[in-house]
Amino acid sequence: MIDIQGVTKVHKRGETEVHALRGVSCQIEKGALTFILGPSGSGKSTLLYLIGALDEPTAGKIIVADRSLGEFSESERDEYRRNDVGFIFQNFNLIGNLDSVDNVLAPFIPQGISSEQRTRAVELLEQVGMGERLDHRPNQLSGGEQQRVAIARALLKQPSIVLADEPTGELDSENGAEVFSYLRRLQSNIESTIVVVTHDQSYVQESDRVVRLKDGRVAE
Ligand SMILES: Nc1ncnc2c1ncn2[C@@H]1O[C@H](COP(=O)(O)OP(=O)(O)O)[C@@H](O)[C@H]1O
């Protein structure tokens, strides 16, 4: 479980302060799919980056697996980001001259790729319906297909937490729905906690867990 306790975040830009989060408390259940919903500017991305330890709260605590991220040393934070968290971004962030398999493997290139990892990359691509597009480059894929490659990439390290920031923000509704149907299918196979930020309510289903943000506060 991810326990968010009274989290405040003030972004400083020169002389001006932006209060992005104003005392947010909520719990994100382990192994579930949770949506963070809210209008633009409500603090969704800020909260997601704090959970991913890409940024630090101004006040409050984020507790992951019984440890406060604020107590991590610099190297523990690095390790957490590298091993425990998989990120999925709005703009896919694929590498243009690599095919689907190599894009999934790209984060591991510095350490060297094992044949098991390559096999698993192919399996993950098959699970997101990309088995026929293994040797395609990003510019040969639709936006929805590119995002499915990015999902496979985020899952290769078997992260305990997957964080997605507006993963369908650049997709039309058909591609967006497809990306979510694969995410949901994967959710039932893997044990990762998945947190998805979106302003688009239409992907949320009745039974989903939802944290609603408004003006930096939990609305519901
Ligand atoms: N790095 C930053 N520096 C200054 N202000 C920021 C920064 N990141 C976000 N903000 C501001 O914080 C508020 C919340 O932003 P954000 O978390 O990106 O909201 P959302 O993802 O819901 O659109 C906005 O007013 C935004 O302009």
Ligand SMILES: [Mg+2]
């Ligand atoms: Mg955002």
